[in-house]
Amino acid sequence: DTGVSQDPRHKITKRGQNVTFRCDPISEHNRLYWYRQTLGQGPEFLTYFQNEAQLEKSRLLSDRFSAERPKGSFSTLEIQRTEQGDSAMYLCASSPLRGALSLGTQYFGPGTRLTVL
């Protein structure tokens, strides 16, 4: 179990640029979640996948945001035409569908910190 990994850990970009983040979940975890955390706040849900299917999207996820999980393994989160308000920590989590002890538990990655100048 190598844990959830995210890449890059830090990203600095200029307003208007596009950025893409990657999340690799724990192997065999069917569910993958994206959250956004701004300074002084708790994480806020963005979207989640079960295998390849995107099952829920928050209203926070404007049309500039898109997430994919094409093969049911890693996921990408793309932000187009970034704005200064997009500056935040983007957290990825995964959870298993089976396994009594870990059922329902979301395991978080280290996050990608985005700064939009």
Add this chain to the structure above:
Amino acid sequence: AQSVTQPDIHITVSEGASLELRCNYSYGATPYLFWYVQSPGQGLQLLLKYFSGDTLVQGIKGFEAEFKRSQSSFNLRKPSVHWSDAAEYFCAVGPNAGGTSYGKLTFGQGTILTVHP
């Protein structure tokens, strides 16, 4: 809509003292409750969770939490705090369907713990 309130934004304790962090939730059905800890610039680490059974749950690092349905609370406790416990603590609630949880977690805004030597 589900919500989580952590009334204390910042708590300071002396090393060796006891600790209690408060969490109140609002949820229409049986909740799945979590406490996570986050060190600066890092992702979230699960401390403990509750979904059914004994209302006093034990977690890692000597933490425990008690679920009180009548008070809609899930307070985190530790009998003796160590300097390494200094971090930010988040309470979260998710849907509970027969012991499994699916979909998003809703987080409180967090409590920052400072430990004095």
